[in-house]
Amino acid sequence: MADIIQLLPDSVSNQIAAGEVIQRPASVVKELVENAIDAGAGQIKVNIKDAGRTLIQIIDNGCGMSDTDARMAFERHATSKIRSADDIFAIRTLGFRGEALASVAAIAEVELRTKEHDHDIGTFIHISGSKIITQEPVRCDSGTNFQIKNLFYNVPARRKFLKSNPAELKHIINEIQRIALSNPEVAISLHHNGSVIYELTGTNKRIRIVSLFGKNINQNLIPLDTETSVVKISGFIGQPRYARKTFGEQFFFVNKRYMKHPFFHKSIMQSYEKILPPDSFPSYFIYFDLDPADIDVNIHPTKTEIKFENESAIWQILQASVREALGKFNIVPSIDFDQAGSVEIPMPLREFSNVSMPGIRINPDYNPFDSTKNHSGSGNSSFLKPSERSNQTNWQSLYKGLEPNFETQPETWDDESVQFKIEEQQTIKNSVQFKNKYILTPVKSGLMVIDQKRAHERILYERLMQVLENNEVASQQQLFPETFELNASDATLLTSILPDLRALGFDIRDFGKNSFIINGTPGVLNTSSPIEIIESLLEEYKNSPANLQEKARETVAISLAQASAIPYGQTLKTGEISELIDNLFACQTPNFSPKGKKILSIMPLEDFEKLLK
Ligand code: ADP
Ligand code: MG
Numbered sequence: 001m002a003d004i005i006q007l008l009p010d011s012v013s014n015q016i017a018a019g020e021v022i023q024r025p026a027s028v029v030k031e032l033v034e035n036a037i038d039a040g041a042g043q044i045k046v047n048i049k050d051a052g053r054t055l056i057q058i059i060d061n062g063c064g065m066s067d068t069d070a071r072m073a074f075e076r077h078a079t080s081k082i083r084s085a086d087d088i089f090a091i092r093t094l095g096f097r098g099e100a101l102a103s104v105a106a107i108a109e110v111e112l113r114t115k116e117h118d119h120d121i122g123t124f125i126h127i128s129g130s131k132i133i134t135q136e137p138v139r140c141d142s143g144t145n146f147q148i149k150n151l152f153y154n155v156p157a158r159r160k161f162l163k164s165n166p167a168e169l170k171h172i173i174n175e176i177q178r179i180a181l182s183n184p185e186v187a188i189s190l191h192h193n194g195s196v197i198y199e200l201t202g203t204n205k206r207i208r209i210v211s212l213f214g215k216n217i218n219q220n221l222i223p224l225d226t227e228t229s230v231v232k233i234s235g236f237i238g239q240p241r242y243a244r245k246t247f248g249e250q251f252f253f254v255n256k257r258y259m260k261h262p263f264f265h266k267s268i269m270q271s272y273e274k275i276l277p278p279d280s281f282p283s284y285f286i287y288f289d290l291d292p293a294d295i296d297v298n299i300h301p302t303k304t305e306i307k308f309e310n311e312s313a314i315w316q317i318l319q320a321s322v323r324e325a326l327g328k329f330n331i332v333p334s335i336d337f338d339q340a341g342s343v344e345i346p347m348p349l350r351e352f353s354n355v356s357m358p359g360i361r362i363n364p365d366y367n368p369f370d371s372t373k374n375h376s377g378s379g380n381s382s383f384l385k386p387s388e389r390s391n392q393t394n395w396q397s398l399y400k401g402l403e404p405n406f407e408t409q410p411e412t413w414d415d416e417s418v419q420f421k422i423e424e425q426q427t428i429k430n431s432v433q434f435k436n437k438y439i440l441t442p443v444k445s446g447l448m449v450i451d452q453k454r455a456h457e458r459i460l461y462e463r464l465m466q467v468l469e470n471n472e473v474a475s476q477q478q479l480f481p482e483t484f485e486l487n488a489s490d491a492t493l494l495t496s497i498l499p500d501l502r503a504l505g506f507d508i509r510d511f512g513k514n515s516f517i518i519n520g521t522p523g524v525l526n527t528s529s530p531i532e533i534i535e536s537l538l539e540e541y542k543n544s545p546a547n548l549q550e551k552a553r554e555t556v557a558i559s560l561a562q563a564s565a566i567p568y569g570q571t572l573k574t575g576e577i578s579e580l581i582d583n584l585f586a587c588q589t590p591n592f593s594p595k596g597k598k599i600l601s602i603m604p605l606e607d608f609e610k611l612l613k
Contacts (some may be wrong), residue, residue, distance in 0.1 A: 011106060011130040014076055015155065018103035020301040022161060025052025026171035027302070028108075028148050031100035035181050036060035036147075037256075038081065038093040039144060040223040041203060043187040045108040046176065050193070053151060061143040064116040067123040069137060074110075074127055089293045095256055097301070104148060106130045107155050111147040113140040116440035129154050151257040171195065179211055181251055181285060184208035209236065209285055213249060217242065217283065222328075224286065226321035231290040231314050233321050237268070238283030240275045240326075249283035256287075259306045267315050271322040275479065284322075288314070327481060350437040374433060431577050437465040437492035437568045439577055446604040452572065454564050454593035455584045461561035462587050464504055468553055474523035477503045484531045485515040490538050497541065508534075525564045536563035 008016075022028055029046060036044045039062025049055035065073060072078045079098030082088060088096060104110060105127045115122025124138035152158040162168055169192060176198060184205050189200040200211055210218045220242035226233045238249065249270075252261050262285075272282045296307040302467050308314055382436070431441040439450040467473060486494060491514035494501075501508060505522030518530045528535055538561035566572070572580070584590045593597055 011078065014102045014106035015078065018107045018155075021099055021103045022107060023158075024171055025056060025151055025168050026175045028052065028056050028104055028151065029058070029172050030175040030179070030302070031095070031104065032056070032058040032146050032148070033176070033587070034094035035100065036062050037179065037183055037186065038095055038224065038539060039063045041143065041186060044324065045188075046172075046190045047188070048169070048172060048192045049444075051165035052148075052172060053165075053168075054149065056148040057146065057153070059141075059143070059145045064119075064143050065114045065123070066116060067118075067135070067137070069441055070112060070123040070125055071115050071132070073112075073355065074105045074125075074132075074554075075313045076350060090296055091292050092232065092358045093254065094434065097298075100589070102130075107158070108151045108153065109149040113138055113145040113150070117142040130553050131520055137580070148531075159602050177253065178253075180212060181205070182256045182258055182287075183255045183256050203592050205235065205287070213283075217249075220283070221285075222325050226317060226320055226324070227355070228317055229287055230294070230310050231317060233288055233318060236284070236287040236388065237286070237322055237325055240277075240282060243272075243276050243280040243282045245280050247281050249285075250281060251285045252288070252298075253286070254288040254306055255290070255292060257297065257306070258304060260304050261306070264315065264318055265310065267319045268322055268357060269327065271319050275326070282609075286318070290314075323479070329481060334489045341396060367563065380562070401457070418447060430576075431581060433572050436571055439572075439580065441581060446602050446607065448600055448602045450473065450600045451593075451598070452570075452580065453568055454597055454599045455580055455590075456565035457595075458560075458587050458590065458599060459580070459583045460525065460565055461557055462589075464522065464557040464561060465554070467504055467522065467524060468557060471503075473503060475506050475507045475520035476523045476526065477507070477520045478518060478530065481517055482517045482531055483511065483515055484534070485513075486515055486538075493538055495550065497556050500553045501560075503553070504557065504560060506530075510581050522560075525560075533563045539563075561594055 025048075029048075029052065033044055033046065036058060037061060037288045041060035041062035043061045045058040045059040047055065047059075063085065069080070078101075079096055081093045081096040081098075082091065095439050102112075106129065109128045110126070112127075113122055113123045117413045119142075120138045122140040122142075124134065124136050124140070125132065126134040152162070172192075173190070173245075176188065176190050180186075180198070180200055182430075184207070185202045187202045188198060188200045189196070198212070203211070204470045206218075206221060206223075209221065217238070220239040221236040222239060223231060224237055225233050235253075250265065252264060268282065268284055268286075276282060294309040294560065297303045315554075431439050433452070434440050434449075437452060437454055439455070441448040441450065494508075494516065495510060498506075498508060498510070505520070505524065507518065507520030509517045509519070511517050516534075518534070521527050521530045521533070525533070535557075541555060544559060566580075567607050593599055
């Protein structure tokens with residue numbers, strides 16, 4: 001049999017290669033604008049006709065090419081950007097594979113005018129289907145002017161797969177946005193069929209973002225700035241309230257190159273967890289800068305997928321830095337963040353095994369979209385800390401001071417403990433809330449009525465006292481530290497009890513001029529509205545009897561318990577009701593509120609009988 005293997009002609013292999021690099025008009029725009037950036041252009045003009053089908057023109061004021069280079073540029077694997085394979089790992093340019101121009105020339109008509117700055121005469125080249133039609137000297141501006149006409153004229157299959165003009169134009173706009181965002185100092189214009197889409201002057205990142213996405217975004221940008229030995233992360237993230245239901249304002253850049261990174265995207269979504277409206281995406285414009293040796297951009301022909309050597313370390317740094325930015329933004333909204341110091345994230349050079357990130361602890365239950373005004377703050381089903389939910393009840397105390405008619409004697413409990421356990425569970429399960437104020441629980445001798453607010457005050461008070469007595473301050477860091485201002489007398493009062501509040505787990509700082517910042521709240525409270533709590537705490541404190549005020553700490557604890565207890569009027573879920581009962585009877589003094597008011601009472605069975613006589 002005759003030999004059948006042949007080398008493909010260049011024009012064919014270039015067409016095949018083009019299939020990878022040039023999928024649609026937007027790919028041409030991307031490749032050519034990237035070339036202009038690599039050529040050091042400060043100004044790039046893009047003119048498009050018919051969404052790129054008829055014409056894609058890119059004019060730059062970059063370095064231009066000599067006549068030989070202009071010819072060479074269209075050869076496959078012809079590049080000025082690398083010399084050896086090693087250079088790929090130090091790459092700072094957008095291109096380096098030397099395929100784009102060869103690919104474009106294989107599937108379109110290309111006219112190139114280019115001139116180096118120190119030359120008077122430039123070069124004109126006309127190529128069609130990889131064949132040079134003309135090459136001649138030409139008078140032209142310094143820099144490079146590409147015109148790509150009749151794209152895919154010789155690849156009907158490709159042409160057939162193109163979408164509508166608006167869809168293809170959208171792709172082009174997306175590419176321009178990415179390049180414009182990663183190179184804000186470069187002036188870029190985009191015209192389509194003679195009308196202006198963008199006319200962007202060279203500027204900084206923030207103004208570039210605003211000129212691309214509109215003024216509205218400006219006050220919603222939170223700056224990000226973190227520098228470690230592994231990576232520098234800068235840019236902006238959008239405020240949660242600015243989050244959109246549609247995807248589109250999410251951008252990652254690495255060393256000035258746009259990239260897709262679903263894994264890092266996930267990290268950001270996690271940082272925003274619970275502070276976003278459902279099914280929405282936060283905007284972000286995040287720039288990573290790192291040693292080119294630590295990334296591999298060569299895993300995909302269009303170089304938008306990038307492999308990071310220290311992916312998990314960067315993941316954590318990213319998350320810490322986004323959380324930090326979200327937190328910082330809320331402390332001092334008026335500060336110009338560009339001036340604020342960068343986040344200190346110490347990273348030993350190239351030691352990533354035990355990366356421990358600065359801990360921003362967030363309240364996982366915090367949900368600003370939870371409209372229920374819940375002083376105890378949990379957006380979930382429970383107003384008590386999950387860790388403190390206990391099944392350990394102290395029912396004896398219920399009967400001790402309270403229930404002379406109760407039939408069951410303490411001595412019999414041990415014998416019947418199993419039976420009792422069942423009854424107890426049953427009892428709790430049968431409890432109902434009444435008028436959003438009382439809890440009614442059937443007990444053997446009648447019906448127990450519990451005041452929901454006083455019960456919760458008791459529970460919180462005992463926990464707070466335990467914190468004070470055992471000196472076990474546990475502060476729950478706010479995701480968004482909050483500032484607040486008080487009138488002068490309240491500010492003085494708050495300052496005077498600050499040490500006690502700290503002992504209870506409040507992390508409050510005096511910010512001067514009667515204003516304060518809350519960074520953390522007592523872990524036992526699990527609150528999401530600390531300012532409201534402080535305000536009502538001050539009210540409760542002021543209204544406490546003078547003799548109590550002498551025992552300052554206890555009074556602070558009592559006032560705090562009162563201020564954070566579930567209010568009257570709040571509907572409780574079944575699980576919350578049983579938890580409340582459970583926790584109340586785990587208290588030392590379940591029958592009286594911290595201020596000595598009755599928490600519960602039993603209406604005897606006989607009274608029911610009398611009622612119906
Ligand atoms: P790559 O960008 O990967 O090097 P390309 O095929 O895109 O490969 O370009 C080939 C070469 O042509 C580049 O390396 C560069 O030297 C030259 N070139 C392309 N476009 C321009 C331009 N706008 N200005 C100056 N030189 C350019
Ligand atoms: Mg290129």
